[in-house]
Amino acid sequence: MSSCAHHHSCVAVLSNSSSSSFLHSQSSSSSPSVSYLGNLNEQQSPLLFSSKLFAFTPFSSPFSSLLACCSVSMNPAAAGKMSSTRSPPPRYAGNFSYITPGTPTNPVTDFLASDVRSRASVVACSSNSAHNHTSSVNPMSEAEKEGWEKRQSEAAAEEKNDPGPFTWEWTLNWDAITDKILVGSCPRSPDDINRMVDETGIDAVLNLQSDLCFEALKIPFLSIRNRAVLLSCSSCSPFFSFFLLPFSFISPSIWKLGSMKIYSVLHKTHHLCHELPNSFPLAISLCNRTVTLAFSFPSLLLFNNALIGSEICISQKSGGERDLA
Amino acid sequence: MLERVAIRDFDHGDQVLMLPVAVRVLNMLLSRGMKVYVHCTAGINRATLTVVAYLTFIQGMELEDAVQQVKSARKVAHPYLDCWTEVRRRILDGRQEEITAISANLYETRLDAGTHGTSHADWVQAEKVAISRTFQRWLETDIGVIEMETALLKREFKLKSQNHTAAADGNNNSYPH
Numbered sequence: 001m002s003s004c005a006h007h008h009s010c011v012a013v014l015s016n017s018s019s020s021s022f023l024h025s026q027s028s029s030s031s032p033s034v035s036y037l038g039n040l041n042e043q044q045s046p047l048l049f050s051s052k053l054f055a056f057t058p059f060s061s062p063f064s065s066l067l068a069c070c071s072v073s074m075n076p077a078a079a080g081k082m083s084s085t086r087s088p089p090p091r092y093a094g095n096f097s098y099i100t101p102g103t104p105t106n107p108v109t110d111f112l113a114s115d116v117r118s119r120a121s122v123v124a125c126s127s128n129s130a131h132n133h134t135s136s137v138n139p140m141s142e143a144e145k146e147g148w149e150k151r152q153s154e155a156a157a158e159e160k161n162d163p164g165p166f167t168w169e170w171t172l173n174w175d176a177i178t179d180k181i182l183v184g185s186c187p188r189s190p191d192d193i194n195r196m197v198d199e200t201g202i203d204a205v206l207n208l209q210s211d212l213c214f215e216a217l218k219i220p221f222l223s224i225r226n227r228a229v230l231l232s233c234s235s236c237s238p239f240f241s242f243f244l245l246p247f248s249f250i251s252p253s254i255w256k257l258g259s260m261k262i263y264s265v266l267h268k269t270h271h272l273c274h275e276l277p278n279s280f281p282l283a284i285s286l287c288n289r290t291v292t293l294a295f296s297f298p299s300l301l302l303f304n305n306a307l308i309g310s311e312i313c314i315s316q317k318s319g320g321e322r323d324l325a
Numbered sequence: 326m327l328e329r330v331a332i333r334d335f336d337h338g339d340q341v342l343m344l345p346v347a348v349r350v351l352n353m354l355l356s357r358g359m360k361v362y363v364h365c366t367a368g369i370n371r372a373t374l375t376v377v378a379y380l381t382f383i384q385g386m387e388l389e390d391a392v393q394q395v396k397s398a399r400k401v402a403h404p405y406l407d408c409w410t411e412v413r414r415r416i417l418d419g420r421q422e423e424i425t426a427i428s429a430n431l432y433e434t435r436l437d438a439g440t441h442g443t444s445h446a447d448w449v450q451a452e453k454v455a456i457s458r459t460f461q462r463w464l465e466t467d468i469g470v471i472e473m474e475t476a477l478l479k480r481e482f483k484l485k486s487q488n489h490t491a492a493a494d495g496n497n498n499s500y501p502h
Binding site: 147148150151170173174175176177178179180181182183184185186187193196200201202203204205206207208209210211212213216217221224225228229232 | 326327328329330331332333334335339347350351354355358359360361362363364365366367368369370371372373375376379394395398399402403
């Protein structure tokens with residue numbers, strides 16, 4: 001039985017480091033610069049994937065920062081050395097309310113603000129596991145406990161004298177049946193999906209649980225599903241994110257040039273389909289530890305300040321755009 | 326990517342009903358070259374049953390071999406084999422004529438090749454072929470739906486991109502340089 005260690009999400013937000021900057025958070029020079037970086041717990045950093053790091057910074061040089069946005073190697077180690085000064089997240093326009101936990105309003109914000117439960121970050125290991133540590137969790141409900149007891153009794157009836165290694169305690173575990181098929185227990189949080197992808201290299205998950213299972217284990221299926229969708233940019237990488245910024249102070253001609261070029265690049269790697277308010281198609285995706293930015297020129301004229309953000313849809317090269325909103 | 330086929334735990338009847346769908350979806354994912362994580366709640370009953378069914382119905386393995394493979398890899402596996410048997414029976418139900426034809430073809434092929442065998446073995450193999458062909462037809466249907474949806478989405482995306490480009494050109498022309 002294979003297993004994995006729990007990953008703590010790491011986030012960097014609003015840093016002044018130009019070398020690792022991806023986003024511009026403030027459009028006005030009078031706006032305060034904010035440093036917000038460090039290891040946050042899952043509730044504080046719902047927008048991040050495990051071991052992934054994102055950073056925003058005010059542009060000291062808008063266009064150069066834009067170019068930096070286009071292709072920036074993600075270096076979590078280097079990012080970890082950045083300032084850990086933490087202050088309250090800035091107030092953004094657009095859809096950035098998810099930076100702090102809040103009430104989910106749609107599937108994406110649900111994903112971003114999902115109530116990832118630390119209790120779900122538990123792994124069981126078998127004798128052939130390289131990571132030989134085991135943790136257990138209490139049953140979420142009486143129904144869950146009864147289910148485990150029933151499985152155990154069935155196994156005992158079949159094996160006569162050996163009820164098997166399982167108790168009713170839930171653990172995330174899996175085994176490879178073939179080189180393309182793994183069988184395992186259910187993910188119980190979006191982060192479990194990350195761990196499954198990171199540690200097994202899977203491209204897809206086939207969930208066979210009924211609604212009763214979700215209720216018994218209090219599984220946030222929608223959040224899990226959305227995380228899986230976001231990780232489905234399999235031709236790129238299992239992790240990416242998005243954000244948006246103010247560009248009004250940049251020369252429109254420069255924006256158009258950049259827009260066309262970046263959009264072209266983006267087009268070659270994956271499709272992106274989503275529109276910000278006012279038909280503002282713009283997104284930044286993080287693929288293969290590289291940030292990619294796409295936007296359209298006319299939208300630049302619509303926003304003079306404030307951070308603009310929204311969900312994006314990314315599909316594989318083969319098509320199949322998925323609307324996350 | 327995450328696909329879901331809801332199957333009730335411990336419910337043999339529901340597993341019989343939904344097992345073909347689960348195998349169909351698993352087959353679709355695997356046929357697209359994906360590495361798939363199959364899970365129910367514990368990975369004991371439903372997920373292992375689905376994989377056993379895939380190995381037998383799609384890959385043509387013997388049931389005992391498939392169960393052995395699954396159990397050797399995952400010791401806690403406990404697939405409801407009565408569900409597998411019932412699903413198989415339902416898939417083959419009413420297809421005697423088709424299976425007879427396949428069996429006859431297998432028999433003639435075997436004679437031409439000069440290999441040993443029995444009519445019973447031919448019949449069993451014919452049933453396997455019939456089941457496999459069934460899932461193949463379902464797969465072709467599913468892939469066809471995916472391709473059509475993809476084509477529609479691509480077209481929609483292309484049209485949107487063209488509209489945005491046109492709007493960008495218009496705005497750029499009106500901007501004072």
